[in-house]
Amino acid sequence: MTLGELTQDEFRARLRDGLPLRTGPFHLSLRSNLNVIAESVHLLYADFPVIERQPFYDFHVRVSAVRRVDLWLRPLSRFQIDGYEPFRMFPVPTAAASLEWGINRGISTRSHHLLVIHAAVLEKSGRAVILLGESGSGKSTLCAAMALSGWRLLSDELALISPADGSLAALARPIILKNESIRIIRDFAAGVCMGREMPGTSKGTVAHMRPPADSVARAHESARPGLFVFVNYQAGAPAQLEPVPKPQAHMRIARNAFNYGILGRVGFETLADAVDAAPAYVLTYGQLTEAIPLLGQAAAAQ
């Protein structure tokens, strides 16, 4: 049974007492009394299986309305993860944005048993493509488009590499889209399932895309690094891949890691092994329809 098959009322009731969620290696308990969160999670996590209550959760996540007289006209919500509040309060209409950012924040600041890199990860026939790029590089857009083109989504934000065996863990959570990329993805695939658009966040308008059902079902499967790609969107540019020498790739990826320094030698060795196994490229693209087949070929060639 999946969360989407629950009725709104059942779902709300579960969310009020703490909804158990499993995302890849983590168990979360998600609790909220907000309608916007219930609506958003019910839609975006529809393909997640209903799991029973766990004795132990890695993260206890809570999004709650703040009751205060002065907030009567403009209600605010509070995001908490294990009691910590990583952000200031969000206006209630954008609470769902705080939820996804907050879970990412929790995972990236606590999971020092893994090498955590700020990157999107997608997989096809066992080869994972790891997309890196600053905000505005077109990384999330490309990630969403690939997930809609038959690639398995592991994560849109966090590459989690295990130092023990070099494998990449999947999270298969909703993809965060911002500003223009929302429209681009709606145009890319008619009928794509997206949550409400939330204007006015610190990063502009945000909307979440539902992860493909198949990716969610396979979230327990890890993948091997196949390709590191530094994404560089340029309007009108033809799609092309340019190889990056391994030492430079290592340093650029390390700068995108949240805990490379914390892991010390282990971080170095884990990343060096990954870079050894997977070549790195700079992808310049102007059209998603050109970039995706190109990445498919490059990954298959490995």
Add this chain to the structure above:
Amino acid sequence: METEAPLTDKPLRLADDFAQRSIADRTSDLTFPAGRMLLEIIAEPRRMADLTLAEWDGFLRMAMWTGLWPQLTMQARRLGLETELPHPILPHLQATANLAAACERSMNWERDRLGVALQNVGPPIILLKGAAYALCRFPFAEGRLSSDMDVLVPAAALPQVEAALMEHGWRADEENPLDAAYFRRWLHEIPPLHHETRGTLIDLHHTILPLTDRLRVNPQLLLDAAVPIANTPFSVLAPVDMVIHAATHLFRNGDFSLGLRGLCDLDGLLRIFGQTDRFWEDLLQRAPQLDLTIPCSHALPCAVRYLGTPIPREVLEQVELWRPGWPPPRVLDWLFERALIPRDPLERDPVRKLAIWWLQFWPPPRWRAVFSWLFWSKRIAGLNPFRPRQP
């Protein structure tokens, strides 16, 4: 520093039966089970192996919330408990061990750089708190995370030390001139310095209590008694001073949000130094010399009560006489308990918030500070009701 001093032959007379009663008895009046479990584990870390997975759920959060989880992680590893713990806990143990190792690496390097920066500066450089515990390699502090390095130098040497640090890449953090001026005039430290490339923080102190405090500490006494550490350019406070500073830092100057960790520091120090010759006599003499009897009178009974610290009965009796009559000790004890031991971090705890707030502002500052413009200008600037509320 003699951390492994010979044990006295004479068995310690424990404070009273209180300390010898079982933890369950001592904590039975604490209302919140999560807090009781945490105290039980602190007293006997081996019992982490007995916790069920469901108990871990609450315990891990409490341990993180109190800042004690990294130290407990290191103890679990030292005791070889990894094989006995439930499977889902292991990633958390590994993650925290990695974080603690990184923090230690960074602190060691920072200390090394500090030594280089200050090698030509005359007066002794005294490390305080976490940095001192790490330098002395106290086992209780293994894994203790610190976000900054606390350094004590003579007030007269401040310009010289500051200039040397600036030359080696440290920069003043405080951009608000009002805050900076307040630091210089009324606090016990200068505005924090951060390193421009490493981003690490140094808190440079010239005494151990803010000048706003009614108690006057003579920092020269601390400087004179400081103990140089062999093969390093650093010193640490003498054992009694270190204990008194740990008590003062929490119970006078205190931020109780990580109060239990501060109390565990005190407990760890007392368990090490309490075994050495004449320590307790020195402590009873030194506290009045430093004018720090009041914080000691709060801290020692608390350590006995919550952590079972072995403190001789005579010492506690003497310390009891130092306790001020106002606010009533029972009220203060209640505030300490609520501030030190959190409820479940997932629940709102307005009482603890209030207790922490109260303890931060009690006792009130000296009149001279209250009547200074600087004292208020900074606070009034912070009260702007029209500041934009960001999401």
